[in-house]
Amino acid sequence: MSETMVLRAADGSDFDVYTARPEGVPRGGLVLIHEIWGLVDHIRDVADRFAAQGYLVAAPDILSHGGIAPALGAELFALLNDPDENVRLEAQPRMREAMSEMRSPGYAAWAVGALRTVVDWLETQEGVDGRIGAVGFCFGGTYVYLLAASDDRIRAAVPFYGTAPSPERIADISAAVLALYGQHDPALIDALPDVWERMTQAGVDFETVVYPGAGHAFFNDTGSRYRAGEAADAWERVNTFLPEHLDAR
Numbered sequence: 059m060s061e062t063m064v065l066r067a068a069d070g071s072d073f074d075v076y077t078a079r080p081e082g083v084p085r086g087g088l089v090l091i092h093e094i095w096g097l098v099d100h101i102r103d104v105a106d107r108f109a110a111q112g113y114l115v116a117a118p119d120i121l122s123h124g125g126i127a128p129a130l131g132a133e134l135f136a137l138l139n140d141p142d143e144n145v146r147l148e149a150q151p152r153m154r155e156a157m158s159e160m161r162s163p164g165y166a167a168w169a170v171g172a173l174r175t176v177v178d179w180l181e182t183q184e185g186v187d188g189r190i191g192a193v194g195f196c197f198g199g200t201y202v203y204l205l206a207a208s209d210d211r212i213r214a215a216v217p218f219y220g221t222a223p224s225p226e227r228i229a230d231i232s233a234a235v236l237a238l239y240g241q242h243d244p245a246l247i248d249a250l251p252d253v254w255e256r257m258t259q260a261g262v263d264f265e266t267v268v269y270p271g272a273g274h275a276f277f278n279d280t281g282s283r284y285r286a287g288e289a290a291d292a293w294e295r296v297n298t299f300l301p302e303h304l305d306a307r
Contacts, residue, residue, distance in 0.1 A: 086189030091198030096131035124160030240272030
């Protein structure tokens with residue numbers, strides 16, 4: 059069963075949250091954080107897939123507050139995945155303009171606060187019993203790291219091709235982390251050895267998987283970078299990792 063509810067952030071602003079419930083008592087709760095395109099149909103589909111695995115899933119829309127509502131995100135996604143290079147080039151200024159608000163001072167603090175409000179809600183739901191994880195993609199992967207560094211109620215964190223936080227924030231992560239990347243994602247792959255070292259120094263339970271044939275956004279089956287084999291393997295790994303760290307406590 060799925061529905062969209064409204065939660066209120068600490069500053070009094072409201073934001074939508076898509077929720078997907080499993081049949082029966084949940085095996086835990088998941089915060090599912092969208093890509094830079096916002097809470098589009100693809101993320102709702104992923105939420106439904108996790109619910110079918112037994113999780114109560116809450117997928118918040120934290121980008122409408124940053125200037126990219128789902129309808130705009132879906133439009134920009136279509137343009138930037140168009141096979142015509144000219145269409146893609148012409149869409150880039152619109153994308154940069156749409157992203158300007160989320161780069162403003164204070165946005166990240168608002169977004170992490172909103173995500174913690176989602177954790178508050180999950181914590182009260184029957185059957186969750188403190189078993190809470192977070193999964194996110196791209197922009198959402200970056201915020202999975204930030205949420206894990208900001209809220210020790212997160213037991214398992216799965217950032218797909220996300221940017222790790224600063225070393226001092228890494229030290230605040232108590233969750234187990236499974237980070238998934240495509241080899242053809244230069245900025246993230248170049249930074250990964252240093253991230254690994256920082257995670258090790260901080261004592262974080264940090265596991266990485268790098269797919270040699272994949273690039274950024276390989277999990278998104280609605281985009282041009284989708285890699286079916288790698289996405290299927292990642293899905294299996296995530297659904298092994300989550301119960302290892304949520305069911306065991």
